[in-house]
Structures are given as structure tokens and as C-alpha cells.
Amino acid sequence: MSPIPVLPLVINGCMSALGSLATLKLIPAFKDHFISARLYGMDLNKTNKKEVPESQGVISGTVFLIIMFCFIPVPFLSCFVEEQCTGFPHNEFVQLIGALLAICCMIFLGFADDVLNLRWRHKLLLPTIASLPLLMVYFTNFGNTVIVVPKPFRLLLGMHLDLGILYYVYMGMLAVFCTNAINILAGINGIESGQALFISGSIIIFNLLELGGDYRDDHIFSLYFMLPFFFTTLALFYHNWYPSSVFVGDTFCYFAGMTFAVVGILGHFSKTMLLFFIPQVVNFVYSLPQLFHVVPCPRHRLPRLNPDTGKLGMSWSKFKRRDLSKLGKLILEVAEMLRVLEVKRGQEGDDEFVECNNMTLINLVLKILGPTHERDLTTIMLLIQVLGSVLAFGIRYHLVRLFYDV
């Protein structure tokens, strides 16, 4: 097995650190350009009506791309300088370029979405388009669609299962899922950049742990992307943390989601990566009734500020009882019984009204803890993210024996 390429990793680390400083400086420097371009929002949970620049993910994303463009020849330097490689590793090179193409395209389409305010169906289409080069590269480089069947299913499906085209569907969906899962766990200062920061930090730790394993090259590849991502996002997080002086925009959610999907797919550890997404998965599942409009879904589901106490409380969805389908009624009753949903019922005039809290993980935390200050709430959400990662490591390194032979 090849030795750990220390020099490329060190160079990558240094470039990432520089990129972090650059992002830190560039974000305030371009503030006026964004305001003039009307790319700003009002912080709905603040009493002031200051214009906050939006879509700052485009800045951290561009710095990320510049770092990666300059880094492209570095892993292959030993081939040119010392001629220490037996034939140029073209397939690794292709992988690197193909991954960058998917990420670059995603940042572009994400920024176009922020600017042009495209519709929800586009939010599913854009990541699919951007992951096309990834799928094509995978097809030409590996083409492997055989998976190892988890132990509980082996009697039924056998040891190995060739998913064929379903494997590509899975890869395409992974990008769609990751981007949108980050996008919907949102609404309080610093949560989007914060969650991505901690997920990438977890992946970096996982990659470092696996450097001594059998799949070293895959994890080195992942580190080449995760290090610049972590450091540029760190700079963005600094400006996005409470109280936010900038918002990250859908651009950042797209960028983060695609970068995670890329390293998960090409590093062959997508299942482990999804374990780091446990809070996002929980939020997604809990949100499903509203996402499918089985339970009515308002425009914004973020927590509401109580201007008197200065704390955030749950936000609510109010609708007429007769507008609710049978399935909707069932979901409300089950969720209320499981104590994961608060439901209020009342009468206004001739109509019976029902109110339930918006079905987001943030609201669920507020239900349990009661009204909380925004900064504390984000801190708690990020702690949940860390706990989720700890749980993920536990599953990956211990419970995994229940599913696979290691």
C-alpha cells in the first residue's frame, strides 16, 4: 500500500488556512456589492431592520474552488519531480477533476437559485444536474454497482447484490438529499454554517482514523476536499455566528451538500457519512408531513421571537380542521401521543381551528426546553450535532459488527 502523502496533505492544510484568512477578509469587503445587487435579507428574529448580505456561501465557495484549482497538480508532483510513480495515475486525476466539476457546477446553480429565486422543483433538479459529471466519472472509473449486503438481509438477498442502475440513482439522490437536508435545518443564526462545519470536522476525524486502514487512498482523497471546506466554512461561520452579520444563502447549502456527497461517493463511505447526518435525517423525517403538505406548511418555519423576553419560542402552523385530510389527522394524533408535537384546538366563528408547532427539530428542542435565547439555541443544536457524530462513531466502530464483517 502506498505511504501517506505527507507533503500534499501539509500543502493542502496550509492552502486551506490561507483560504480561511482570505474568506474572513473577503466577506466584509464585498458587503456593498451584495446589498447593491439586492442580495440581502432581514433577520426575522431581530427587532432591527438591518439589511444583512445574503448568499455569502458564494464567497467561501469561490475561495474553496481557487484553493482546489491551485492544489490540482500537488498530489501528483512526485510523478514529475522525482519520477517516483510507475505510470501516471490518470484515474485518480480524473476523480479529482470530476469531483471539482460537480462542486463548481453546484455552487454556480446554487448561486443562480439565490439570485433568480427558482421554484421548489428546481431545488430537486439542480443537484441532480450538478451530480451528472460525478456519475459519469464514477461510471468510467469504477463502474462498480455491487454492494455488500448487511447481515440481517443475507438470508434473503445473499452476500452481494448488484444494484445496477439503482446504484446511480442512489448516488444522484445522495446529492439531492444532502443539499436539501442542510437547507431545511435552518432559521437561527449560525446553524447552517455551524452544522456543515461540525459534519466536515467529523468526516476529517473519520478520515484520519481510517488512514491506517485498508482504504487509505479513499480517505486521503476525502481529506483533500474536507480540509479546504472546513477552513473556508470556519471563516464563514465567524461572520454567520450570532448575531449574524451575513447569511449563507441556499448557495452554501448546495455547496456543502454536494461536497459531502462527492467525498462520500468517491471515497466509498457514503453510509458512514449519512451517520454524521443523523440530526439532519431526524429533522427531515419529522418534517415530512409538512414537506408533502399533508400537514399545512407555512412559508417560514423558523422559531418566533418574543420581543418582550428576547427569547425564541416555537412557531406554529394554523389551519381549519376540515382542511385536514384523514392522514393529516392521524399524523397529528400519533405525534401528539408520542409527545413530539404540541396541538392546540379552538373555535373561531363557524370553523374549528387547529394549531400545531411547525415540525422541525429546532421547534422540537424548543418544545422540550421552553423559550430559549437564540445564541443558546444554536449552541444546543450544534451540541446535538456533536452528539450525533459521537453516536455515529459508536455505530460505525462497534455496532457495525451487527451488520458487516470487519
Place this chain on the structure above:
Amino acid sequence: MSPIPVLPLVINGCMSALGSLATLKLIPAFKDHFISARLYGMDLNKTNKKEVPESQGVISGTVFLIIMFCFIPVPFLSCFVEEQCTGFPHNEFVQLIGALLAICCMIFLGFADDVLNLRWRHKLLLPTIASLPLLMVYFTNFGNTVIVVPKPFRLLLGMHLDLGILYYVYMGMLAVFCTNAINILAGINGIESGQALFISGSIIIFNLLELGGDYRDDHIFSLYFMLPFFFTTLALFYHNWYPSSVFVGDTFCYFAGMTFAVVGILGHFSKTMLLFFIPQVVNFVYSLPQLFHVVPCPRHRLPRLNPDTGKLGMSWSKFKRRDLSKLGKLILEVAEMLRVLEVKRGQEGDDEFVECNNMTLINLVLKILGPTHERDLTTIMLLIQVSTTGLISDRENSL
């Protein structure tokens, strides 16, 4: 030498045609999104104040990318299906992906420029950033920096000359030049998309002619990019032609310039490609005094509408005589003597004023022909584009 890959070219052609139809439909479909996003302009040469959607190059560029993404495995299908290749041609695959990365990045940065209105120094920086992957791919794939010295210089420099890092500087500058050269030959309906359309058409013809030559693979590679570019730009041209219902934006100029630079560099025919840019080069050289502010340069240099006649006339740059440097005065006198510049001198109060026409190729054509209707003027500019191509083909064939 490998046979001509007919099937991939046919597939590429069909996908390009479909892309053309898609672009044709998508441009009007997204009009409202662009207006809401305040990405619109007013046509300065029309009397009405209609809002015209801007940056439509982002739509043709995105359709181009989708076509190319779907096309990625096609040139290599024979390797999978029939197993007809002796080892997968990784370097060709890398070239394709690397080229797409440069173009995709350029469309992105170009759109960011349109949205955020970045400064002029950024217009030089952005193409350089976007061409980095191209340079890296070239470095790892070929690394060849040796050129064949043109005959007149051989006594001095020898047969071959290793430019070393200068070759990479040249490649980087090529992208910067192509993008901005298209960007400054602008201002009348349909000229930006039109010039790019005719340049790509010329490159396609050149590629087809060279398919029988020694560098077939390079020209096939170029066709894979030029065909989708031509057809998506055709759809854009349809909406951009006089009277423009959409504007292409800087996005398109960046997109076009980078695509040309990519095929020129990786297809190893950048010198020939620059020959197709003769009108752009002439416009650039003529513009130099104003670009460097030796002669004062106003915000817009496009021709001016005469509302009474409905025709376009030259636009002017007016400034005080004493604000002009010695070099500026010299340039004005030489240009006036060569009859390529019209200069008016006058007095207003205590100051002597000088007026000269803005130094663009379009203004020069107006100087020669006199006031012209906008549609005719664009047609003439595009005819100039075609005739220089004809000149080159003639020269190439006669050699």
C-alpha cells in the same frame, strides 16, 4: 490513425440540436425571474423604456453544460460496449472533464460579475482563475512548452523554442483576451451573440476541414465543444437579434471567450483561432488608448441614436484640451491624419474643448458609412466577421 468517430459526433449533433430548442424555450420562460431579480437593462438605443432581461448567457451556458455532462461518456462508449480500445484513454477523458471545469467555472464567475457588478480589475482576474484547471490539466497531460519558430525568426531563435512558463502565461492570457475582446465589441443589438456564433461557425468549418489531416483527434475534441456552443448560441441569437428581447450579459462574453480559449489550447490551434478574431483584435487595438485612459473613456462607448432619423451615429468623448497628456495629443493627431479618427475642437468659456469619436470598430464603420440603422449596422459588422474568415480560409488553402 484512429477512424473518425461518426457515432459520437452524430450524438453530439443531435444533443446540440435539442439543446438549441431547449434554450429557445427556456429564455422566454425565465424572463420574469430575471426581471424580479433586477437583472435587466434599458436599451439605450431605443426610445421606449422597456425592461430587457439581462445575463441570458447564463441560460444558454447552463444548457451547454447539461448537454456536455450527458455527453461525457459517449466518446468512450466503444471502450465499454465493444471493448474496442487497448486501455482506457484516460488522458482524453481528463482533457474533456478539465475543459468543462474551466468553462463551468467561467460561466459561474461571469454570472457573479453580472449580478454583483465587479470592478474592471476583476474582469481580468476572473478568467485567469477559471483557466487554472485548464493550465493544470495541460501541465499534467502534455506539459509541452516547445513551439515551432515562425520562419522569419528562425535565424535568430532557431527551429524550436522552449517558452517554459511563458507558454502557461500565454494560455492564461488567451482566456483573458478572448473574453474581454468579445465584451468590448458590443453595444448594438445582436452583436455579441452574433460574433460568437460566426466565430464558432468558422472554427467548426476549420475543424471539419482538418479532419483529414494529421491532428484529427484535436479537431474532433474541438467539435465536441463547438457544436453544442454553436447551437445554444443560435437560440440565444434568435432572441438577441434586432430588436433585442433579451441581452446576453457579460456572462455570455465570458462563456464564449473561455470556450474558444479551451478548444484553441487543448486542440493546439490557438494561432489559427486568433485569426478568426481579427475584427475583435482590430477593435481591441483601436480601443487601447481609451482602455488605458490615455484618451478619456466615457462609461458607454456604444453608438448614439438620433431619435429623429431613427439611425445610429458615432458616439463622442468630450474633454478639456489641457487634461490631455502629450501621448494623448500625439495619438489624436496621428489617428486623425490616418483618417481613422474624427476630431472636433472648440472653445467654451475659458477652456479649449476637444471631442473625438469613441475609438471602437463600430464607430469607425459609422465614420465611413455615415449614420446607419441599427439592424443594418449589426449585419455589416457580422459580414465583416464572415469576410475575415473567408480571407483566412483563402490564405490557408492557397498555402
